[in-house]
Amino acid sequence: MSEQSAVVIGAGVAGLATATLLSREGYDVTVIDRLSQPGGRAGSYTTQDAPGFRWDSGPSWYLMPEAFDHFYRLCGTTTEEQLDLVDLQPAYRVITGPSADEQDAEGVVGTEGAGDAGNALDRVLDITPETIIDTFESIEPGAGERLRKYLQKSSLVYEVAIQKFLYNNFTRPQNLMTWEMLLHARLLAVLLARSLDSYVKTVAQDSRLRQVLSYPAVFLSTEPKQAPALYSLMSHTDLIQGPKYPRGGFAAVVDSLVRLAKDNGVKFQMATEVTEIVTFGKKQRVRGVRIAGGDMDGDGEHGQHGQHGRIITADVVVSAADLKYTETKLLPQSLQTYPEKYWDKRNPGLSSVLIYAGVKGKLPELAHHTLLFSRDWDPDFEAVFGPQKSLQKSWSHSIYVSKTSATDADVAPEGYENLFVLVPAAAEPEIGHGSAYIEDSSKVNGGVAGRGEDERVRSIAKQAIALIAQWAGIDDLAQRIVVSKTVGPADFAERYYSWSGGAIGPAHTLAQSAFFRGKNKSAKVESLYYAGATTVPGVGVPLCLISAENIIKRLRADHTPGPLPES
Known part of the structure; x- marks a missing residue:
């Protein structure tokens, strides 16, 4: 019997992980990506402007x-x-800014002295798993004990999610009807019925403490008022386990996934556009994918030339690309499981304006991870998710800064810091492009020749830097920046074909979580599967790894919940 073949569309984390697992299952695997380097959104950025x-x-x-x-x-x-x-x-630092009514029309200028060191104790929290309960208690008496109980439940729900929900294709719902699930049914029902925002209010009244418990909703591409309280499980990951840093950054994670794929015989075809998922037969099953151009790092023995581009044949196709793009652009309407009308009532989540900044001198005011929150952040979420959002008021003043130079000496020259700034923004490509990929006229990184940075993105980035300077007390931050590159919602739409220019993936609302998020298998094309942040189980690098494993469970007809056995 000849070896079966598989094509994986997309060389991001999910695509790389899926390719390796497929190869270990005995498939001859080819990964195809329109960008020149693997990693997708988890890639690495450098610029000739700042060696x-x-x-x-x-x-x-x-x-x-x-x-x-x-x-x-x-x-x-x-x-x-x-x-x-x-x-x-610390695991991360929280800096609280002024409330919305203390900011000017641009959302940057706060009350006089907002960035002064005199207010630092009132505005800065260093979060560590070892001291988090004591920190809550010192700020709000009684909150420490309430947090301890909250974390006990979050750990329980986290374990249930791992064993029952995440590594699960929900092909046999009766497998969830176990004594363990019945034991926790009441708690799970309560957490599904209320929002994360309302749940954390039972722990603390201090706005800073509530924000510490509810900010993970943003990393789930939604807002605390729309995220089910079930996602309190995220507090287990950051307040009990604590975040770690892979030396070399997530580029090191991607490098390890590429090595594993190649060590297992996976072939890569980069800088190659998939233009169609090709099917055949009365019942319609995949034949392979049609591509336009590209170079193969293997022998390409499965290639066939057609009138409109070469076809790479495959017994199995897994798209780790954006699900909406896959369904509505790579398949004819008659074969779409998720056609355009399906997306009309779905929530694309958030986009962002990213800033890659190099700064002269040290920045002790910022930790490796720093979260800057408006004291009243409801207007921030309204600007990003609300029905009245506009291009003029479309970004959040609660932002995230990563300073990996705090931990890794190889990411910036000596005496300099590197800052990655994530400014949540509405999922509106019309906000524009950034400057990061302009220089790449050859499209090596997916850039477009002759296009400039859009004024709206430039303005948001400028205001965000001013906000960091004020709230963190770094008065000369803007003057010390030696290089600054930006990414806008239009870049996400252009580089990754992401739905509405989303930066993370569809929002984890109740209607878009677990089995409500859709299926990772086409209902109309046999042997066509989906992996990555835009399908189940959801957004984030860990869930992308899990999505790859769930493809293998599909192929093995493994209906059990929980991770596969480690042989």
Whole structure:
């Protein structure tokens, strides 16, 4: 019997992980990506304008270590062999800014002295798993004990999610009807019925403490008022486990995934556009994919030339590209499981304006991870998610800054810092392009020749830097920036074909979580599957790894919940 073949569309985390697991299942695997380098949104960014600087271009929080550990063991290796993980102290820093009514029309200028050191104790929290309960208690008497109970429940729900929900294609719902699930049914029902925002209010009244518990909703591409309280499980990852840093950043994670794929015989065809998922037969099953151009790093023995581009034949196709793009652009309407009308009532989540900045001198005011929150952040979420959002008021003043130079000496020249700034923005490509990929006229990184940075993106980036300067007390921050590159919502739409220019993936609302998020298998084309942040189980690097494993469970007709056995 000849070896079966598989094509994986997309060389991001999910595509790389899926390709390796498919190869270990005995498939002859080819990965195809329109960009020239693997990694997708989890790539690495450098610029000739500033030699010596390097930024992770997307994900920067290493959470859910069990997902990484399990994936690497499935691949016959270990996290310790692949990555050099560093504990962060503090895990992250929280800086509270002025309330919305204390800001000017641009949302930057706060009350006089908002950035002064005199207010620092009132505005800065260093979060560590070891001291988090004491920190809550010192700020609000009684909150420490309430947090302890909250974290006990979050750990329980986290374990249930790992064993029952995340590694699950929900092909046999009766498998969820276990004594364990019945035991926790009441708690799960309560957490599904209320929002994360209302749930954390039972723990603390202090706005800073509530924000510490509810900010993970943003990393789930939604807002605390729309995220089910079930996602309190995220507090287990950052307040009990604590984030780690893979030395070399997430570029090191991507490098390890590429090595594993190649070591397992996976072939790569980069800088290649997939233009169609090709099907055949009365019942319609995949024949392969049609491509336009590109170079093969293998022998390409499965290639066939057609009138409108070469076809790479395959017995199985897995798209780790954006699901909406896959369904509505790579398949004819008659074969779409999720046609245009399906997306009309769905929530694309948030986009962002990213800033890659190199700064002269040290920035002790910022930790490796720093979260800057408006004291009243409801207007921030309204600007990003609300029905009245506009291009003039479309970004959040609660933002995230990563300073990996605090931990890694190789990401910036000596005496300099590198800053990755994520400014949540509405999922509106009309906000515009940034400057990061303009220089790449050859499209090596997906850039477009002759296009400039849009004024709206430039304005948001300028205001965000001013906000950081004021709230963190770094008065000369803007003057010390030696290089600054930006990415806008239009870049996400252009580079990754992401729905509405989303930066992370569809929002994790109740209607878009677990089995409500859709299926990772086409209902109309046999042997066509989906992986990545835009399908189940959801957004984030760990869940992308899990999505790859769920493809293998599909192919094995494995209906059990929970991770695969590690042979």
